[in-house]
Amino acid sequence: MVVSGALMGLVYALIAYGFQLTFATSKSINFGQGELVMLSAFFSLSLLNWGVPYWLMIPGGLLFGVVLGLVVERACVRLTLEQKSEGWILLTIIFGLLGFSAAENIWGRDDRPFPTPIPTEAMQFFGVSITPLEISVAVGVLAVMGVIELFKRKTLLGKAFEAVSADRDAAELMGISARHTIMLSYGLSGLVAAMAGILISPITTVGPTMATALILKAFAVAVVAGLDSGFGVVLVGIFLGALESLTSFYLGSGWREAPGLILLIMALAVRPNGVFGKASIRKV
Amino acid sequence: MLIVDNIHAGYGTSEVLQGASLEVQAGKVVALIGANGAGKTTTMRAISGMIKPAQGRVLLNGKPVQGYGAARIAKLGLAHAPEGRKVFGPLSVEDNLLLGAYNHLPMFFGFRSKAAHDLEKVYDIFPRLRDRKQQSAGTLSGGEQQMLAIGRALMANPKVILLDEPSMGLAPVIVQEVFNIIRRLKEAGTTLLLVEQFAKSALEVADYAYVMEHGRIALSGTPAELHKNERMLAAYLG
Amino acid sequence: MLKRLLFIRGAELIALAILATIPLTVSNTYVLGLLTLLAIYGILLIGLDVTVGYLGQVNLAHAAFLGLGAYAAGLSVSLLGFGMLGALAVSMAIGLILGGLLAFPALRLEGPQFALATLSFSALSTTVLNEWEGLTMGAQGLSITRPELFGFSLKAQGFYWLCLVLLVLVWLAMRNLLSSQWGRAFEALRDSPIATDAMGVGTYRHKVAGFAFGSSLGGLAGGLYAFNFQYLQPQSFTYDLMVILLLGVVLGGRKSLWGAFFGATLIVLLPNLLSNRLLFEIISGLGLLLAIFAGAQGLKNKTTQPFQAIAPVIAMGMLVVGGYMVENTENWRKAIFALMLFSVVVGLPDGVMGFTARYLTRLFRIAPPDLPPASALDEVLPAQQADSKPMLELKNLKRYFGGVKAVDGISMTVRTGHIHGLIGPNGSGKSTAVNVISGLYAPTSGDILLQGKSLPKGSLFKVARTGVSRTFQNLQLFGELSALDNVMLALKGVYRSPLPLVLLGFARAEEKRAQADALALLELVGLQHMARVHARDLTYGSQRFLEIARALACKPKLLILDEPAAGLAHPDVNVLVDIIKRIHQRGVTIILIEHHMDVVSTLCDVVTVLDGGLVIAEGTTEEVKRNPLVIKAYLGIADDTDVPDVIPAVI
Incomplete structure (x- = not known):
């Protein structure tokens, strides 16, 4: 049970990772990321219903996520970043609201099952009961994060990405367009959200509210780990997931949201830049 | 190679540059000197597109580039080693250099081998960087960071290099070293626009120099001419 | 001086007189209900404007403070037998204390992290209200009886006047606060937190105090909310309400008491506007015209970028076209809010009142009051x-x-x-x-x-x-x-x-x-x-x-x-x-x-x-x-x- 909780925690980590991607390049995050998860899941489900085979559905769903990410960047983020304001917080919240309402009306308010070819019967490993589906979630999360990290470290474009997060002006002087890099980060962050949606849907079912609780915990993970800490999110995600399943076991399932939120507020009190985050230097 | 024609630029309401003009010919080292706040760095920033000039023209290789973004101007062959060095602190020395050549290298794979030759050339000029190529740039000393910034600019194989206060914050010995490097670049035929607070050292390496005052060019000439100029002597050379 | 009194205070007095006398002439209980809600939301939004407007931080916890204040007031009546004023004082205190406790860690953060912290707080408080069934009855809901005020039991009309009096008091208190050193500090710390600190005016402590004060108004509004509806459920105070409150403040205009009041009016009337097809079409049409007008003017004066002018027109256009296409506009309530909010945030960053205020100040130039003679050095x-x-x-x-x-x-x-x-x-x-x-x-x-x-x-x-x-x-x-x-x-x-x-x-x-x-x-x-x-x-x-x-x-x-x-x-x-x-x-x-x-x-x-x-x-x-x-x-x-x-x- 603790292990399944920890595996769920990996999904929080994946979404939190999506926040880190955009924060690195633009110091902004998409507050409507949960709706991106949900919309991509719905879209993938529709692909399946239209007769698209499962393994083709995945790239289709991911592409949809990328497109949504780019739309968010264009409509909600770019202008306010140019104005050096924090209007993007409000605008991405608004985008989430619009997405939520659209999903409610297009796909309905009910939760729907998401078919999967991966077996869901529990297996026993060293006395721990775990389903192949849960394992597939873990594998999927680590694979996506691994590929993106490899991209950032091993390709020149990835290094350019890091350069923009380190010093935007200097990166521009190298001929690296900060605007394109920010678009790239939002695209990747949309891809990550879509992946999270596809991975988690078979377990949670698909519905407009499927990501509401999920996203809160992803926020918690991102802030506790620090918005610039790379793999710190994985550790915090696993920890939080495990903690949650313990809480819901001992205090009742209604309380399962509580530890993450308390953890978040406490972590902020002790280390405002996150447990794994770096302190920032104020400049005059 | 680079012509700046009557540019006006500034930050917010304050107009720092009030019609500055200068010219850098291919293969020459040109120095831009002047008091603090005269507008030297602003001129550099306006040329490389970090700020947009309100008026005037910037011609790079005959092509007007004023109003372009910095990334676009960099692609056209201008490398700017900015004031304060601005190396990418968290990245390794080698990654910093590779990013200097960003415009010439493939985006995904094989960029390391393609850049190997240029990397070696830069490492030959700055052997200290070779020793530290895996170290993250933020941990370098000020002098090493300055060399990295120059090396990064060289990696672009640019038509023109803008070098803004390479001596800033460095110990005198290191400053000497930096000027020796500039001399070597000059011998290799690099086109260079150099902003420098140490007027005397700058004049020793430059082919031609401009003196800035209050956002305008007050004087210009070859170092020999400037050495004879009364006003120049009184104000800058003591 | 006279002109100043006439225009600024005059407008306030006229609005107050109208609000106070409506119940005497109109005896419709529905209208009275709306007016009461207007007063309550007015207090709530003025409180929210302290953080969102004056401190410039996106605060997502205000709906939670409304809920916490409401439950606190309700429980202090049913468990402790408090009277009206006592219960309202408790709900204010709850807002103040919890607001302060949240602000201490959260306001060390900037921008997005702050928004996340407040979001977590509000989720946490919903969880607590839902799960602490022994106290709050959980999702079943809590029924409350309206307590007496100084021994008088208040009918709907009396309760409305109480709400109105409190709104006036809050308005006056806020005006005093803003024209004091505090108001200056709020303004200054948005311009340059570094200089604010360097001048010995603590940025952090002003932010914490401002947030706690705003939250206490949220708590007060919560108390009134509880005694108005006399029935509470945790799910009334979630994220959805929060977004609507933000809509009110932003649409009305940040950093403005009138803006908050206008926003409250809008929130109260909005459900009615959406349920009536004709009204909805008129409003979306007017919105589109406003977007085109404001955008064109911005482009002409070169104060806005093309995106800023075009995006609201597209959003309002979607609203107009979508209005014809969908059968039931109420189902699309959230999308409609979203499109309207989007247009305002992008196109009219100062809100509707900010936009009109600019025109009004151009029409009536009012000289500031004279300065005293300088002190001796x-x-x-x-x-x-x-x-x-x-x-x-x-x-x-x-x-x-x-x-x-x-x-x-x-x-x-x-x-x-x-x-x-x-x-x-x-x-x-x-x-x-x-x-x-x-x-x-x-x-x-x-x-x-x-x-x-x-x-x-x-x-x-x-x-x-x-x-x-x-x-x-x-x-x-x-x-x-x-x-x-x-x-x-x-x-x-x-x-x-x-x-x-x-x-x-x-x-x-x-x-x-x-x-x-x-x-x-x-x-x-x-x-x-x-x-x-x-x-x-x-x-x-x-x-x-x-x-x-x-x-x-x-x-x-x-x-x-x-x-x-x-x-x-x-x-x-x-x-x-x-x-x-x-x-x-x-x-x-x-x-x-x-x-x-x-x-x-x-x-x-x-x-x-x-x-x-x-x-x-x-x-x-x-x-x-x-x-x-x-x-x-x-x-x-x-x-x-x-x-x-x-x-x-x-x-």
């Missing part, structure tokens, strides 16, 4: 003893940034009453040194003593409080405040009234005194005629002088001037020298970082020369100028034979 800035004892001592001070040793072991002593010059080539560590002294950076190692006592490290605010004040090389003025307000904000020792008295409007005398004192300081730097001008509209030179006046308002023992002459035209440099001389005469110790050697030699008693983060020379200007090390450092020549005998006049 002796009272504002008493002369200090210049006894040449050590004022500031640096002991082997170091500050590294990664591998860069910006300051690498500086020791020096600044004597009381001296003007101590700090010079050196670019990047020699002068600015870093004063940034460490003034607390912007913590030193890597070493000690700083002020009059023999250790200075606090790494806190601008604490250092400012001990009597060190500074100006900034890159100006850090509060651009949105007038010159006078810039100085008043920093004024030390005048504001003594605690917050409750300020809210009740008892701080006016202090305010007059502060204006008089600030005027005296403006006179000292020659800006007395510019008192009402916004700092951002002053000329560059005047901005520099204003920063000096502001720094003096902290009544410093030690004043640090960081390149005050940078970028000044020649006549202004002469004015600057005069100003510094005048300050010197009052016995203030000064550290002067400067590149203009003529300024340094006219003013400084002692000069310390830095290079490469180290002290390379110290002495009088003449001594220093002849020091070969100094000449070398300035000319950057390591092995020169023909060293000139003086260093350049202008470096």
Whole structure:
């Protein structure tokens, strides 16, 4: 049970990772990321219903996520970043609201099952009961994060990405367009959200509210780990997931949201830049 | 190679540059000197597109580039080693250099081998960087960071290099070293626009120099001419 | 004066009179219900505007405070038997205390992290309300009876008047707060938190207090909400409500009491507007026209970018077209909110009231009230003893940034009453040194003593409080405040009234005194005629002088001037020298970082020369100028034979 909780925690980590991607390049995050998860899941489900085979559905769903990410960047983020304001917080919240309402009306308010070819019967490993589906979630999360990290470290474009997060002006002087890099980060962050949606849907079912609780915990993970800490999110995600399943076991399932939120507020009190985050230097 | 024609630029309401003009010919080292706040760095920033000039023209290789973004101007062959060095602190020395050549290298794979030759050339000029190529740039000393910034600019194989206060914050010995490097670049035929607070050292390496005052060019000439100029002597050379 | 009363107070009085008399003429219970809700939401949104508008932070916890306040009021009636006022006091206290507790950790954060923290808080409070069934009845809901007020049981009409009275009180309290030092501090900390701290006005404590105050209004509104509906459910206070509240504040216009009121009206009426097809079409059509008009005007005046003009038109267009296509607009309620909010945030960042206010101020120019005569300078800035004892001592001070040793072991002593010059080539560590002294950076190692006592490290605010004040090389003025307000904000020792008295409007005398004192300081730097001008509209030179006046308002023992002459035209440099001389005469110790050697030699008693983060020379200007090390450092020549005998006049 603790292990399944920890595996769920990996999904929080994946979404939190999506926040880190955009924060690195633009110091902004998409507050409507949960709706991106949900919309991509719905879209993938529709692909399946239209007769698209499962393994083709995945790239289709991911592409949809990328497109949504780019739309968010264009409509909600770019202008306010140019104005050096924090209007993007409000605008991405608004985008989430619009997405939520659209999903409610297009796909309905009910939760729907998401078919999967991966077996869901529990297996026993060293006395721990775990389903192949849960394992597939873990594998999927680590694979996506691994590929993106490899991209950032091993390709020149990835290094350019890091350069923009380190010093935007200097990166521009190298001929690296900060605007394109920010678009790239939002695209990747949309891809990550879509992946999270596809991975988690078979377990949670698909519905407009499927990501509401999920996203809160992803926020918690991102802030506790620090918005610039790379793999710190994985550790915090696993920890939080495990903690949650313990809480819901001992205090009742209604309380399962509580530890993450308390953890978040406490972590902020002790280390405002996150447990794994770096302190920032104020400049005059 | 680079012509700046009557540019006006500034930050917010304050107009720092009030019609500055200068010219850098291919293969020459040109120095831009002047008091603090005269507008030297602003001129550099306006040329490389970090700020947009309100008026005037910037011609790079005959092509007007004023109003372009910095990334676009960099692609056209201008490398700017900015004031304060601005190396990418968290990245390794080698990654910093590779990013200097960003415009010439493939985006995904094989960029390391393609850049190997240029990397070696830069490492030959700055052997200290070779020793530290895996170290993250933020941990370098000020002098090493300055060399990295120059090396990064060289990696672009640019038509023109803008070098803004390479001596800033460095110990005198290191400053000497930096000027020796500039001399070597000059011998290799690099086109260079150099902003420098140490007027005397700058004049020793430059082919031609401009003196800035209050956002305008007050004087210009070859170092020999400037050495004879009364006003120049009184104000800058003591 | 009369005009001022007529227009500003007049509008308020008329609105109040209309609101108060409607129940006498209209006996429709539905209308009364709406009006009551309007008053409650008015209080709620004024509270939310404190954080969203004045502090400039996206606060997502306000709906939670409404809920917590509502439950607190309800439970204090049913469990503790409190009366109306007692219960409302409890709900305010709950908002204040929980708001403060949340603000302490959360306001150490900026922007997105703050929004996330408040979002988590509101999710947490919903969880608690849902799960603590023994107290809140959980999802079943809690029924409440409306308690008596001084022994009278209130009918719907009476309760409405109570809400209205409370709204008026909140309105007045808010106006008092905003016209006091607090209002200035709110404005200032959005412009430059660094300067706010450096002037000894704690950014953090003002933010926490502001947030707690706003939350207590949320709690109060919650109490009224509970007694209005007499039935509470946790799911009424979730994220959805929060978004609607944000819609109200942003659409109405941030930083405006009228904006909050307008937003409340809108929220209350919106469900009715959406359920009526014709009304919806009219409103979306009007919205589209407004978007086109505002966008076209913005483009014509070049105040907006193309995206800013076009995006709202597209969004409102979607609303109009979508309105025809869908069958039931109520199902799309959230999408409609979203599109409207999007258009306003992008196209009208000041909100509807901000937009109209700009037109109104152009129509009616109202002169600000007269200023009192300036105080005597002796009272504002008493002369200090210049006894040449050590004022500031640096002991082997170091500050590294990664591998860069910006300051690498500086020791020096600044004597009381001296003007101590700090010079050196670019990047020699002068600015870093004063940034460490003034607390912007913590030193890597070493000690700083002020009059023999250790200075606090790494806190601008604490250092400012001990009597060190500074100006900034890159100006850090509060651009949105007038010159006078810039100085008043920093004024030390005048504001003594605690917050409750300020809210009740008892701080006016202090305010007059502060204006008089600030005027005296403006006179000292020659800006007395510019008192009402916004700092951002002053000329560059005047901005520099204003920063000096502001720094003096902290009544410093030690004043640090960081390149005050940078970028000044020649006549202004002469004015600057005069100003510094005048300050010197009052016995203030000064550290002067400067590149203009003529300024340094006219003013400084002692000069310390830095290079490469180290002290390379110290002495009088003449001594220093002849020091070969100094000449070398300035000319950057390591092995020169023909060293000139003086260093350049202008470096």
